[in-house]
Amino acid sequence: MRGRGALHPGHVAAVLAAAFLAVLLLAPLLAIVARGVAAAPLAALQEIVRDPFFAERLGRTLLQATLSTVLTLAVGLPGALAFAHYRFPGKAALRASFTVPFVMPTVVAGAGFLALVGPGAPLDVGAMDTLALVLAAHVFYNHAVVVRMVGGFLEAAAPHLRDAAATLGAGPLRTAWRVTLPLALPAILAAAALVFVFTFTSFGVIVILAPGGTWNTLEVEVYRSVARSLQLDVAATLAVVQLVVAMAVAGAYTALQARSAVPLRSGAPLPRPGRGGVAVLVATLAPPLLLTLAPLAALAWRSVVPPGADGPTLLGWRAAFAPSDLLGVASGGQATWTSLRFAGVSALLATLAGGAFAYAVVRGGHRWLDRASLLPLATSSVTLGLGILLAWPAWAGTFAGLAAAHALIGMPFVARALLPSLRGIPASRTAAAAVAGAGPWRRLLRVDLPALRPALVAGGGFAAAVSLGEFGAALVLTRPEWATLPVAIYQRLGRPGAENYAAAMAMAVTLMVATGLVMALLDRLGGRGEW
Amino acid sequence: MPHPTPTRRPAAPRTQAPTAVVARAVRRLAAAPAAAALLAALLAALLAALPVAAAQTVTLVTHDSFTLPEARVEAFEAETGLDLRLVSGGDAGAMVNRALLTAGRPIADALFGIDDALVAREGARELFAPYAADGLAAVPEGLRFAGDRLTPITVGYVTLNYDLDALEARDLAVPTDLRDLTTPAYAGQTVVTDPATSSPGLAFVLTTIARFGEGGTYDWLDYWADLRDADVRVTSGWSDAYYTAFTRYGGDRPIVLSYATSPAAEVMFAETPLDAAPTGSLHCDECAWRQIEAAGVLAGGDEDAAARVVDFLLAAETQAAVPEAMFVYPARDDVPLPDAFAAYAPAPPEAAVATLDAARIEANQARWLEQWTQVVQRGRAPDEVR
Numbered sequence: 001m002r003g004r005g006a007l008h009p010g011h012v013a014a015v016l017a018a019a020f021l022a023v024l025l026l027a028p029l030l031a032i033v034a035r036g037v038a039a040a041p042l043a044a045l046q047e048i049v050r051d052p053f054f055a056e057r058l059g060r061t062l063l064q065a066t067l068s069t070v071l072t073l074a075v076g077l078p079g080a081l082a083f084a085h086y087r088f089p090g091k092a093a094l095r096a097s098f099t100v101p102f103v104m105p106t107v108v109a110g111a112g113f114l115a116l117v118g119p120g121a122p123l124d125v126g127a128m129d130t131l132a133l134v135l136a137a138h139v140f141y142n143h144a145v146v147v148r149m150v151g152g153f154l155e156a157a158a159p160h161l162r163d164a165a166a167t168l169g170a171g172p173l174r175t176a177w178r179v180t181l182p183l184a185l186p187a188i189l190a191a192a193a194l195v196f197v198f199t200f201t202s203f204g205v206i207v208i209l210a211p212g213g214t215w216n217t218l219e220v221e222v223y224r225s226v227a228r229s230l231q232l233d234v235a236a237t238l239a240v241v242q243l244v245v246a247m248a249v250a251g252a253y254t255a256l257q258a259r260s261a262v263p264l265r266s267g268a269p270l271p272r273p274g275r276g277g278v279a280v281l282v283a284t285l286a287p288p289l290l291l292t293l294a295p296l297a298a299l300a301w302r303s304v305v306p307p308g309a310d311g312p313t314l315l316g317w318r319a320a321f322a323p324s325d326l327l328g329v330a331s332g333g334q335a336t337w338t339s340l341r342f343a344g345v346s347a348l349l350a351t352l353a354g355g356a357f358a359y360a361v362v363r364g365g366h367r368w369l370d371r372a373s374l375l376p377l378a379t380s381s382v383t384l385g386l387g388i389l390l391a392w393p394a395w396a397g398t399f400a401g402l403a404a405a406h407a408l409i410g411m412p413f414v415a416r417a418l419l420p421s422l423r424g425i426p427a428s429r430t431a432a433a434a435v436a437g438a439g440p441w442r443r444l445l446r447v448d449l450p451a452l453r454p455a456l457v458a459g460g461g462f463a464a465a466v467s468l469g470e471f472g473a474a475l476v477l478t479r480p481e482w483a484t485l486p487v488a489i490y491q492r493l494g495r496p497g498a499e500n501y502a503a504a505m506a507m508a509v510t511l512m513v514a515t516g517l518v519m520a521l522l523d524r525l526g527g528r529g530e531w
Numbered sequence: 532m533p534h535p536t537p538t539r540r541p542a543a544p545r546t547q548a549p550t551a552v553v554a555r556a557v558r559r560l561a562a563a564p565a566a567a568a569l570l571a572a573l574l575a576a577l578l579a580a581l582p583v584a585a586a587q588t589v590t591l592v593t594h595d596s597f598t599l600p601e602a603r604v605e606a607f608e609a610e611t612g613l614d615l616r617l618v619s620g621g622d623a624g625a626m627v628n629r630a631l632l633t634a635g636r637p638i639a640d641a642l643f644g645i646d647d648a649l650v651a652r653e654g655a656r657e658l659f660a661p662y663a664a665d666g667l668a669a670v671p672e673g674l675r676f677a678g679d680r681l682t683p684i685t686v687g688y689v690t691l692n693y694d695l696d697a698l699e700a701r702d703l704a705v706p707t708d709l710r711d712l713t714t715p716a717y718a719g720q721t722v723v724t725d726p727a728t729s730s731p732g733l734a735f736v737l738t739t740i741a742r743f744g745e746g747g748t749y750d751w752l753d754y755w756a757d758l759r760d761a762d763v764r765v766t767s768g769w770s771d772a773y774y775t776a777f778t779r780y781g782g783d784r785p786i787v788l789s790y791a792t793s794p795a796a797e798v799m800f801a802e803t804p805l806d807a808a809p810t811g812s813l814h815c816d817e818c819a820w821r822q823i824e825a826a827g828v829l830a831g832g833d834e835d836a837a838a839r840v841v842d843f844l845l846a847a848e849t850q851a852a853v854p855e856a857m858f859v860y861p862a863r864d865d866v867p868l869p870d871a872f873a874a875y876a877p878a879p880p881e882a883a884v885a886t887l888d889a890a891r892i893e894a895n896q897a898r899w900l901e902q903w904t905q906v907v908q909r910g911r912a913p914d915e916v917r
Contacts, residue, residue: 035632053909111775114782118775207767208775211725213908224904228727229652229897230628307780308809309802326856327617328598389632396629396638397590397618477592477629477638480617493770494596495858496793497800501780 008440010364013356017369020353024408025375028387029239035390036236048237054221058241061200061217064131065249068138068199069192075139075291076146077188078284081176083147084154084184086277087270094285095151096519098144099461100512101292103469105486106204107493108508112295113137113209115302129212137205140295142198143288145462146191152458153187153420154180155270186257186420193253194416197377200246204470218242222380232386239383246378247371254370257420296512303505306498316502320492320510329491330483332507336514339484342406343464343518349407350463351456354414359444361415362422373415376408381474388475397477405475410463417459418452425451461522468515485511586614589836592630592639592829594623598856599849607843613836622768623649623730623824630658630829640832641840643684646824647676648733651893656680659827662838666845669863674823676889681825683862684844685853688791688879689734690819691721692812697778697785708815709742712786713757722764722776722784727900729768734820735788736903737892741885742817752906752913759907779810791819792858795876799855808875817885823862 037045048054083095101109113136117127127133181188201219210216216224218238225234273281304312320332330338357373360366376384388395388405395401425448433443449456470486483491485507492504586608597619604615618639620626627649630642634654642658650656661679674683691712693705703720706712712721724732736751743751764784766772773789776782779797794808801809813819826844828837843849850861854869860878861868905916 107770107775110771111781114775118782208771211764211766211771213765224725224727226628227624228900228904230631302781306802313802315802325601326598327601327604328596328856386628386632389629389638393633393636393638396633397592397616474621477618477620480597480619490595490770491598493774495800496773496789496796498797498802499800500796501774502802504774 008364009444010360010362010366010440014360014364014366014369016356017353017360017366017373020356020408020411021372021375023392024388024404025379025384027391028384029379030387031390032232032383032387033236033240036232036234045233045237048234049241054218054238054241057216057218057221058245060215062245062249064134064215064217065196065200065202067131068135068142068202069196071135072139072142072195072199073146073188073192075288076143076191077150077181079143079147079288080149080151080154080184081180082281082284083151084180085176085270086273086281088273088281092520092523093516094289095147095523096516098147098288098292099465099519100144100296100515101140102142102144102462103465103486103511103515104141104296104508105470105489105511106208108299108489108504109140109295110137110205110208111302112298113140115298116294129210129214131215133209134202134205134215136291137209138195138199138202140291141205142195143291145194145198146188147288148458148462149191149194149417150184150187152417152454154184155454186423189253189257190416190420193250193257193374194377194412196253197246197250197374197412200249201242201378201380203381219380219382223382226382226386235380235383235386239380242380243375243378247374250374250378251371254374258367258370258423299505299512300509303502303509306502306505308498313502315499316504316506319499320503320506328480329495330480330488332485332488332503332510335483335485335488335507336510338482339468339486339511339514340518342402342482342484343467345403346406346410346467347460347464349403350410350466351414351460353407353411354418354459354463355456357411357415358418358422359448361419363440363444363448370419373412375412377412385475389477395476397479399482401476402478402482406463406467406471408475409471410466413462413466414456414459417455417462421452421455422448457522457525461519464518464522465515468511468518485514586612587836588614588616589641589833589840590616590618590639591641591643591837591840592618592620592626593642594626594644595619595621596623596857597644600852600856603843603849603852606848607840611839611843613839615840620644622728624728627652627655631655634658635831637829637832640829640834640837641826642829643826643844644824645681645827646730646734646822647889648730648737648822648892648896650677650681650825651889651896658829660830660834662828662834662841664838664845665842666847666863669847669865670845671864674862676823677825677827681827682841682845683823683825684850685824685857685859686862686878687822687824687859688812688819688884689731689738689788689822690791690812690814690879690883692777692787692789692793692810694778694785694787694810696809701785703785705811706786706813706815709739709754709818712763713754713761715761717761717786719762720784721758721761721786722766722772722782723758723788724769724772725765725767726903730822731769731788731790732765733900734822736899737887738818738820738885740899741887746917750913752902752917755903755906756913759910763907765907790858791879792854792860792872792876795871795874796858798875799871812876812879814879814883816882819879819883819885821884821886824859 202217203219206215206217206220218241222235222238225231303316306316322331324331357369361370430443430447433447438446489504489507492500608615620629623644623646627645629638631654656677659680663679664682667682670683674686698705703716711717723735726732726736739751739754743749743754745751764776766776772787774780776784777787778785791812794810794812797810798805798808826841828834828841847863847866850863851866853859853861854872902916905911906913
């Protein structure tokens, strides 16, 4: 029988995926662990593991990540369901805007948050350093993961089943509860796994909104121990603990996800909402929209009314986009172009890598790669960054190194988005193609790829967003002429003075708009709504 | 979206002519790789957009706050025929860590941005090959903190800044001593940065060690315990402190750890022309730290080319550009300062500068940071950690 040979694309994909992980993740991690263990006898490592301080950190990190995941699902799911049920004007814009927080540099979004609820702000609730503020920020950052993954999955798949339920007399709530949600379980779990791993390894939100240290994640502790005196033994140990715990929890999600996949078929176009539907839309979409827009609006406001200004001024915008004659202070125009170029390369590479993972898991039967695809997000970036430097010093400051790092961080999003959809392709379709004589390569191109288009676009979109954001910054060395928008924002925020501050805010607004446009464009490419 | 058509025709019978079988196999095999080749070509096109260096390249690794006029870099390249490749190594601490990890097979030929506190890390001094830069004679003796291994390039003064309007609105006087900050009136007014993760934070801890000493009746750890009890906020880095916690930028703290030059920047980058700085910096006795940032030739790299880079950083024209590019003072004492510096950011008097013996910093820094973390971050009493 064809397809059992060595050239089956499922096996080729598995080899590629394994090589990807081995080179970019395992070799660097092993290099750090080897250095860390060589630097300290095992007794020292045991001491770290037994230190009640780190045990407490671990417990708090677990608690925080669990609550963050539950809350993010609670805020994101109603919106995702609304997206899946209705077609309405402004939907694409709304979906794109939900992704904007995801890419905002934490210092900028943190400033937006503090402008609203921080000490001395209009809604000062004494929230600085509290778990509540950390959770709110995590929901702000991550609810796009739920909306896009679950909404996209359902939209492509659900209408006909829902119509059937409606025909049988089920109301909209009942339909959502009994039909849509169970149907979406694989996508919900995929999103939950990502959100959990993300918040478990959270860094920027914590150091900005909870600088007191009470809610420091293991990731923050790794950073501090390395920054303080290059304590590789501590870094290696904490990184391994973080990895094991994150993967154990994420593993539960992936196992459930694999079990709950249902074959899906594309349905009819989505209906426009009726009068009740409009109420449902407003009720479900208004809270996440407010949560998204309020901190961002605060930033936009500050880009035209910087602190100390008597009234609106375009000073910041002019400063941001004036050509820069200083090396190390990129102009907004330059940085935007660099960001877009890098996002394109990263999305492409991450899609290839993530595609290889998903394909190897589902079509090649290499189940272990399912869980392994989350490894890059569960690994401490600080530790991984040092490991990459140790394992592959020649990459330092090269474009290849930068692209590889972005592909590494973007890959899990693509893999997570593809897995439920790939599992959902009815076996009958693939079998029919096989009976008709299509070999595995042809089935990949003609059956799987077309059916995966929405998921590819959703995953690729996140990979692009990862590159537009500041992800992976700790992983590699960059060059001043490669300043992306987040880097350019940090460059301005590294210099004192109102003009620099306003310029940073103006570039943050540029980043928001660029992200929104890229996401909207990708959604269009994905052909959402045509299904 | 059409339903996928499996194939154009049913599986070919085995009796087909051999050429047809080969042709079909080639078509099938080509289909998948063709897509891959297309993607690879696209990728190659994107990668090819990068400039390819023709001249000999020399690499300088810096911290990510490094800035210089492009014209200076172009002048260097024209003079030496070398291509200057800049690499950002993260913040100063991260950059030194990266250099330490790659000692012997360095990621760059030259390094700029290591200061007198960071050089105290184990093995840091040995990263550099001895070199005496052209123009070293113009650098005051007192700035040369690492013998012949490092060349001082910039001088900054880490000190507390205050927001004049916010202090006035809160009926608070401008503090005149570090001890003021621990009094009830100033509780909840100060933000500093984490010495483990930020170089001004480390400089400020060293300042308090110099000012209050170690082991007396009231030493630096007692001071930090008092600051902690006065609700000092500790942020991870300078930007978080200055742009999110400082009252001038919408925060709630009118006193922030920054640099003596920051008030000048507030004037130069104001939205409307100012005739007085809206912020000030503390110049009380032993309350500023002189942070000297140096450049060096990394051992094991292209040491000759690296030496040209160090010369370039210390050249009078480059030194003259340093104040406005990086908001620090030049290490040379024979270059003029911009007017705003003279008016709003005079260098603190010698009495304001706290100093510690370099050997003492080197021997004790790791312990000090651990003690600081225990007292400030984990709430221990000073006696428990001495």
